[in-house]
Amino acid sequence: MPGMGIPELDLDADVVSLTARLVDxxxxxxxxxxxxxxxxxxxxxxxxxxxVRDGNTVVARTDLGRDERVVVAGHLDTVPVNANLPSRxxxxxxxxxxxxxxxxxxxxxxxxxxxxxxxxxxxxxxxYECEEIEAEHNGLGRLAxxxxxxxxxxxxxxxxxxxxxxxxxxxxxxxxxxxxxxERAHSxxxxxxxxxxxxxxxxxxxxxxxxxxxPVIDGLTYREGLxxxxxxxxxxxxxxxxxxxxxxxxxxxxxxxxxxxxxHVAEVFDGFELELRDSxxxxxxxxxxxxxxxFVEAVGGAPRPKYGWTDVARFSAxxxxxxxxxxxxxxxxxxxxxxxxxxxxxxxxxxxxAWLTA
Amino acid sequence: MPGMGIPELDLDADVVSLTARLVDxxxxxxxxxxxxxxxxxxxxxxxxxxxVRDGNTVVARTDLGRDERVVVAGHLDTVPVNANLPSRxxxxxxxxxxxxxxxxxxxxxxxxxxxxxxxxxxxxxxxYECEEIEAEHNGLGRLAxxxxxxxxxxxxxxxxxxxxxxxxxxxxxxxxxxxxxxERAHSxxxxxxxxxxxxxxxxxxxxxxxxxxxPVIDGLTYREGLxxxxxxxxxxxxxxxxxxxxxxxxxxxxxxxxxxxxxHVAEVFDGFELELRDSxxxxxxxxxxxxxxxFVEAVGGAPRPKYGWTDVARFSAxxxxxxxxxxxxxxxxxxxxxxxxxxxxxxxxxxxxAWLTA
Numbered sequence: 001m002p003g004m005g006i007p008e009l010d011l012d013a014d015v016v017s018l019t020a021r022l023v024d025x026x027x028x029x030x031x032x033x034x035x036x037x038x039x040x041x042x043x044x045x046x047x048x049x050x051x052v053r054d055g056n057t058v059v060a061r062t063d064l065g066r067d068e069r070v071v072v073a074g075h076l077d078t079v080p081v082n083a084n085l086p087s088r089x090x091x092x093x094x095x096x097x098x099x100x101x102x103x104x105x106x107x108x109x110x111x112x113x114x115x116x117x118x119x120x121x122x123x124x125x126x127x128y129e130c131e132e133i134e135a136e137h138n139g140l141g142r143l144a145x146x147x148x149x150x151x152x153x154x155x156x157x158x159x160x161x162x163x164x165x166x167x168x169x170x171x172x173x174x175x176x177x178x179x180x181x182x183e184r185a186h187s188x189x190x191x192x193x194x195x196x197x198x199x200x201x202x203x204x205x206x207x208x209x210x211x212x213x214x215p216v217i218d219g220l221t222y223r224e225g226l227x228x229x230x231x232x233x234x235x236x237x238x239x240x241x242x243x244x245x246x247x248x249x250x251x252x253x254x255x256x257x258x259x260x261x262x263x264h265v266a267e268v269f270d271g272f273e274l275e276l277r278d279s280x281x282x283x284x285x286x287x288x289x290x291x292x293x294x295f296v297e298a299v300g301g302a303p304r305p306k307y308g309w310t311d312v313a314r315f316s317a318x319x320x321x322x323x324x325x326x327x328x329x330x331x332x333x334x335x336x337x338x339x340x341x342x343x344x345x346x347x348x349x350x351x352x353x354a355w356l357t358a
Numbered sequence: 359m360p361g362m363g364i365p366e367l368d369l370d371a372d373v374v375s376l377t378a379r380l381v382d383x384x385x386x387x388x389x390x391x392x393x394x395x396x397x398x399x400x401x402x403x404x405x406x407x408x409x410v411r412d413g414n415t416v417v418a419r420t421d422l423g424r425d426e427r428v429v430v431a432g433h434l435d436t437v438p439v440n441a442n443l444p445s446r447x448x449x450x451x452x453x454x455x456x457x458x459x460x461x462x463x464x465x466x467x468x469x470x471x472x473x474x475x476x477x478x479x480x481x482x483x484x485x486y487e488c489e490e491i492e493a494e495h496n497g498l499g500r501l502a503x504x505x506x507x508x509x510x511x512x513x514x515x516x517x518x519x520x521x522x523x524x525x526x527x528x529x530x531x532x533x534x535x536x537x538x539x540x541e542r543a544h545s546x547x548x549x550x551x552x553x554x555x556x557x558x559x560x561x562x563x564x565x566x567x568x569x570x571x572x573p574v575i576d577g578l579t580y581r582e583g584l585x586x587x588x589x590x591x592x593x594x595x596x597x598x599x600x601x602x603x604x605x606x607x608x609x610x611x612x613x614x615x616x617x618x619x620x621x622h623v624a625e626v627f628d629g630f631e632l633e634l635r636d637s638x639x640x641x642x643x644x645x646x647x648x649x650x651x652x653f654v655e656a657v658g659g660a661p662r663p664k665y666g667w668t669d670v671a672r673f674s675a676x677x678x679x680x681x682x683x684x685x686x687x688x689x690x691x692x693x694x695x696x697x698x699x700x701x702x703x704x705x706x707x708x709x710x711x712a713w714l715t716a
Contacts, residue, residue: 029594079594082542101544132596171546175595184440186459186692187607188529188666190583193693197586197604201566204559225548228555230592231602236387236437237533237587237636238490238607239692244589246555249545249596278595308546334544334597335551 007034009042011114015107015345016094022103023087023096029077029133032056036076039127042110048117049125052150056129057139059150060113062122069122071156071320072113072352073140073311074106075131082336093339100328104340105159108327108349112356119356124153131311134175135280140311144318155291156315157352160308161328164344164351166296167306168323170313171222172252172282175229176265177245177275178203184235184242193240197233203246204228206268215253218285220305222253226268247277251307254282280309283316291321298358299325299351308333325352365392367400369472373465373703374452380461381445381454387435387491390414394434397485400468406475407483410508414487415497417508418471420480427480429514429678430471430710431498431669432464433489440694451697458686462698463517466685466707470714477714482511489669492533493638498669502676513649514673515710518666519686522702522709524654525664526681528671529580530610530640533587534623535633536561538602542593551598555591561604562586564626573611576643578663580611584626605635609665612640638667641674650679656716657683657709666691683710 007025009018027035036056044051049060056076078098087096094104106127113125128139135141143150160167180200185193212224226248233244248269252261258279266274286292287303296303306312306324315322327344365383367376385393394414402409407418414434436456445454452462464485471483486497493499501508518525538558543551570582584606591602606627610619616637624632644650645661654661664670664682673680685702 079597082593132594134595173546173596184693186666186688187583187585187587188531188609189581189689189691190585190609191581192689195565195585197589198562198566201559201562204556204562207553208556208559223547223549225545227545227548227553227598229545229595229597229599231555231589232592234588234590234605235440236490236692237492237605238531239437239587240585241587247592247595251546251548308544330544331547331550333547334594335542 006041007038009038011042011110015111015349016342018107018111019094019099019104019340019345020087020089022106023098026081026085027076027078028080029130032076032129036129039076039110043113046114049113054143054147055139057143058127060125062119064118064122066120066122069124069153071124071126071151071153072109072159073126073128073156074102074109074159075128076106077129077132079132079334084336084338093341095339097338099340100161100338101333102160102326102328104328104345105326108345108352109159111349112352116356120358121356123356124150134278140314144314151318153320155295156320156322158310158312158322158324159326160310160324161326161330161333162306162324163329164327164347165301166299166303166323166325168220168287168303169254169283169285170306170308170310171254172256172258172261172280173309174250174258174261174279175277176248176250177277178248178269179273179275180244182240182242185240187238187240190240195240196242196244200244200246203269203272210268213253215255217253217255218287220285222305223307224253225251252282254284257281281313282309283313286316286321289321292323295323298355364399365396367396369400369468373469373707374700376465376469377452377457377462377698377703378445378447380464381456384439384443385434385436386438387488390434390487394487397434397468401471404472407471412501412505413497415501416485418483420477422476422480424480427482427511429482429484429509429511430467430517431484431486431514432460432467432517433486434464435487435490437490437692442694442696451699453697455696457698458519458696459691460518460684460686462686462703463684466703466710467517469707470710474714478716479714481714482508492636498672502672509676511678513653514678514680516668516670516680516682517684518668518682519684519688519691520682521687522685522705523659524657524661524681524683526578526645526661527612527641527643528664528666528668529612530614530616530619530638531667532608532616532619532623532637533635534606534608535635536604536606536627537631537633539631540598540600542600543598545596545598548598553598554600554602558602558604561627561630568626571611573613575611575613576645578643580663581665582611583609610640612642615639639671640667641671644674644679647679650681653681653713656713
């Protein structure tokens with residue numbers, strides 16, 4: 001029986017029901033097979049779509065020979081579960097892991113894909129994997145390397161949570177291990193060794209004292225951040241460790257490139273050994289580009305800066321103008337209390353539909 | 359084929375060869391099956407010994423009806439491998455993981471066990487597991503709970519490295535998790551959360567600033583220590599963690615009990631949540647007790663304080679006077695450069711043999 005065990009997604013449902021259904025399919029990064037199967041199963045029968053499955057990424061395209069092609073994209077994965085599943089509905093919000101980041105956006109994209117048989121622009125809908133973890137796993141990144149023709153477009157919209165407003169550009173992100181070194185010794189005779197954990201005390205002190213920049217670019221104010229996101233070290237309960245790592249995440253405004261950002265981190269942790277683990281450049285707002293300006297005009301509202309890194313930067317690097325526009329407060333992404341306003345789900349769907357059918 | 363795959367230990371070999379053979383059988387804590395099999399296989403055929411296997415602990419006893427019974431004990435496990443296997447011999451030392459802590463002592467015990475058919479005291483030889491990890495796994499501790507009759511004795515000698523001198527008493531040890539708490543948030547909008555890793559900066563600062571006590575007890579100077587031995591925390595590379603743990607090991611002189619020691623740790627980390635993971639009381643030197651004094655007299659040399667926790671404390675708690683006496687510099691235990699002087703291996707074997715045959 002093909003499809004046995006694959007959850008069914010009803011594309012005739014309203015956007016709230018579909019979002020709830022997507023939230024209830026657990027899809028922590030690298031565990032997206034079930035949700036990707038469900039999405040593929042739902043869009044494959046739609047007659048006006050060509051569907052391609054690549055890993056746990058699903059691409060569904062119209063091919064109407066329009067003058068312009070746009071990408072409408074959303075990632076399927078979430079951060080780890082934090083006692084916030086299954087979804088819960090109240091009068092104003094849908095609550096639950098991924099409701100905000102970004103299954104609300106995915107639901108909007110899926111409903112447009114299934115219902116718009118003759119959009120005014122050709123559309124490439126992308127539902128992809130591994131956005132929340134190291135950039136090397138990102139499904140969109142893999143397509144850019146292996147099947148770039150699937151990403152070709154004149155303009156791209158990422159349905160990332162943006163409060164149903166256009167958010168332009170994005171900050172870059174970099175993870176660096178700051179390494180403390182020592183010399184192992186039995187902890188009962190600690191004076192014969194050097195404790196690597198004690199050696200990183202200044203690393204934490206500098207993080208606490210750090211004052212992030214807030215540069216203004218194209219009239220938008222960005223906010224940087226420098227945070228430890230992981231700690232690891234230890235050999236055994238009675239041994240002074242000889243190596244410890246503080247994993248630091250630097251979020252940098254798009255007026256800085258990766259090299260400049262790394263130089264800044266090196267300056268902050270002067271005297272410590274660093275290991276760059278992962279980096280992704282930001283994207284300048286680019287609201288002066290015609291396609292972006294036209295979209296802003298069509299959906300309305302004053303554009304805001306995007307703090308989080310999004311795949312806007314990936315399209316930007318491919319030469320495709322891109323913006324974020326999706327339901328949900330980005331400040332709630334990755335928090336236990338994640339939720340999405342029902343009104344924003346409906347608003348985004350309606351504005352996108354209007355833009356693609358005008 | 360019984361015994362297939364069990365390494366053979368030649369008990370007619372000299373103490374250096376036997377130590378090297380034992381070092382070359384890898385036996386990190388909880389992986390002692392092979393070495394315990396080998397020890398059991400070697401001592402079982404010895405006609406004057408009654409052998410009992412309990413988990414990966416081997417007990418071999420004489421039963422000659424002597425007035426006095428002594429325990430001669432050594433643990434079979436080591437700390438994790440640190441690029442220091444296999445063993446290597448030079449003119450003065452045997453090098454390698456466990457050479458010092460404490461397969462030299464185990465070799466001494468095994469040779470005494472096999473060769474002394476009529477010792478002047480009945481002897482209980484104990485070769486046991488899991489001394490280097492949480493006290494709950496300790497093989498001697500399990501025997502004390504389940505088969506205490508096997509530990510009954512008038513005096514006990516732990517063959518722990520002590521520079522071939524009598525080391526008296528031992529320091530206590532306690533592991534406490536110091537917990538930092540925060541509130542998760544997306545690291546791109548870190549101002550919306552509280553970083554638990556940054557919250558433990560004062561924990562590391564206090565460890566760096568800490569000045570350990572050096573109390574004098576029965577004329578012996580002890581040296582305490584307070585050290586982080588592990589760090590853990592982190593949810594994902596783009597999430598501010600809401601919990602982080604610094605695992606701290608406090609080694610305390612035997613004038614402090616466990617409760618007093620915990621109160622001291624709580625004072626040092628005032629304001630932080632603590633979780634006691636493991637504790638083992640120390641043992642006062644007790645050199646005034648007749649059995650201990652007689653042994654010191656017989657093997658010679660000036661007694662020293664024992665810094666590390668050893669199972670001396672376990673015997674002490676059972677009411678059995680106990681001392682450490684074994685080959686190897688205790689300051690080298692748990693270091694990559696572990697080694698044991700050949701002269702000390704021979705000296706310990708000779709002194710123990712003389713004491714048990716006088």
